[in-house]
Amino acid sequence: QLCINFANEKLQNFFLRAVFKAEELAYKNDGIKWEPIPYTDNSSILEICEGKEKGIFPSLDSVCRAPKATDETLAAQLHENHARSKILCRPKAGGGGKGGKKGLSDKEAFIMKHFAGDVTYSVLGWLDKNNDKLSDDYEKHIAASKKTMLNKYFAKAEEEEPKGGKGGKKGGRGPQTVSKAFLASLKKLLDALESTDAHFIRCIKPNNELKPNQLYGAFVLTQLKCSGTLEAVELMQRGFPSRIPYSAIHERYKSFMPDFVQALPPSEFVEAIALAFGVQREDYQLGMYKIFMRAGKAAFLEELKDANLDEMVPILVKKIEEFKKKKEAKIVLERNLLTWIWRRRIRKLREMKRKAEEARAKARRAFARGAAQKRAKKEQAKKKSAAKEEVLDSQEM
Structure with a gap:
């Protein structure tokens, strides 16, 4: 067990x-x-x-x-x-x-x-x-049997026996x-x-009594959880199980395209074709070497593979031209947006600088007023002291 x-x-x-x-x-x-x-x-x-x-x-x-x-x-x-x-x-x-x-x-x-x-x-x-x-003697006798199946099996078993397996000979690894x-x-x-490209079949027991037509939900759910089947389903749902190298699509269709399309990098070329067939942006990701697509979203490649190129190419060219225009417009928009952002930042920096300068000027003026008031108080105190001294001098005389 x-x-x-x-x-x-x-x-x-x-x-x-x-x-x-x-x-x-x-x-x-x-x-x-x-x-x-x-x-x-x-x-x-x-x-x-x-x-x-x-x-x-x-x-x-x-x-x-x-x-x-x-x-x-x-x-x-x-x-x-x-x-x-x-x-x-x-x-x-x-x-x-x-x-x-x-x-x-x-x-x-x-x-x-x-x-x-x-x-x-x-x-x-x-x-x-x-x-x-079995003892060595038994195995030798069976290997020498005239029954083909027996002697072949035991002869093969002896050949596959690890070194030292028959009795722990010196230098072996034990019996x-x-x-x-x-x-x-x-x-x-x-x-x-x-060494294989593995595919899996999960066998789930409907009940533990081996009875027909009885399915226990909790029992089945436990097996699905323990086996990782639920996580595998989530992986397929959230992941990108279809992966196609850019080169495979690029090489097949680039020769039929105008020069400006052929000049596109393979990743942009593939993205343009995907968008031309209505594949949504959230349904694929562009990797370094491949396009990764969600389950069922790579069907357009089958359409491409089976399509009449004479009919399909003009449509693709039109779609790719639209894609190129949108991409160029996007670049312009991004550039303008970036310019607007920087201008806005510069205006904010200038405003902050102006306010800082005003605050510093205000502080300087306040400091100057305070200093002037202190000097005036000192002058007034000196005048009072001098007047008092004059009064005392006159009284002594």
């Missing part, structure tokens, strides 16, 4: 990388303005399962090699390695989870929080299962285990998928 669920996690991660991460990278590489859509990444779950130091599968192989190790040894090591993890947890008393394991303790089980839900795993018998293999074989097979599958 762990192998099945881990394979599902790897396929889910492949889906996320092929849909979300690849989409973000495409926008980034072409300089497209884009608001990323948040989605649930399961990379941390994969690390718990296959991480080199503390992953479940490496830990299982490590315990299998240890002398006198038991299934409880494996459980204890897993809980110790992931004591602070929120993905691999100890089973709750009396709990079971989706795995249906009732009343298991942390000495014999653990809970994994998969992208599709929590699953309880019992490790009882894991060491024996992981080491489960082959079920988990090692499974991980190698899974890697081969993912490598093959990575």
Whole structure:
């Protein structure tokens, strides 16, 4: 069950990388303005399962090699390695989870929080299962069988066996285990998928009882959320899934156009054709190398591809001339608008300067008045003091 669920996690991660991460990278590489859509990444779950130091599968192989190790040894090591993890947890008393394991303790089980839900795993018998293999003698006898299917299969299995797999010979990597074989097979599958142009089909269960004509909305919605399907739909709706290189359109039609049209840069040439076919500005973005279009908005290219060029070219030329005139008018308007903005700014700066100068002059006048008043008060005080002294002198005489 762990192998099945881990394979599902790897396929889910492949889906996320092929849909979300690849989409973000495409926008980034072409300089497209884009608001990323948040989605649930399961990379941390994969690390718990296959991480080199503390992953479940490496830990299982490590315990299998240890002398006198038991299934409880494996459980204890897993809980110790992931004591602070929120993905691999100890089973709750009396709990079971989706795995249906009732009343298991942390000495014999653990809970994994998969992208599709929590699953309880019992490790009882894991060491024996992981080491489960036919003896070398049996394999040799079967490989020597006269039954074509048997000897071919086992001969092929022997050829694919990793070095050191038959008994941990010196310089090898230890005996082959079920988990090692499974991980190698899974890697081969993912490598093959990575080399493809992937498309995806989501299988959604209508109910958990496997009954016909019964659809439970909440059950279906949970699957859509966990699988990232809702986010993928939002990505298609908000994103620009159709991408066409400028050169592909430019090369096909430029030779039929007048000189002034041929002289247009490829991006402007493509934009002109898109606008000529009524594509709205919000339905496309111009990247560095491609035009990015919303879903269904690239249909005009099919019309172009199937159109009679003798009939279509005059229409395109007319539309492109209109586009050119509008663009030239836009440039003039922008230039005039920019001139108006600068003139307005200059007027504001001049007004601010005038007001500042008036304020400074007013301040200077106020300062001068204050200084004059202080001088007048001092003169008046001196005159009073002198008059008082004259009065005193006359009285003494």
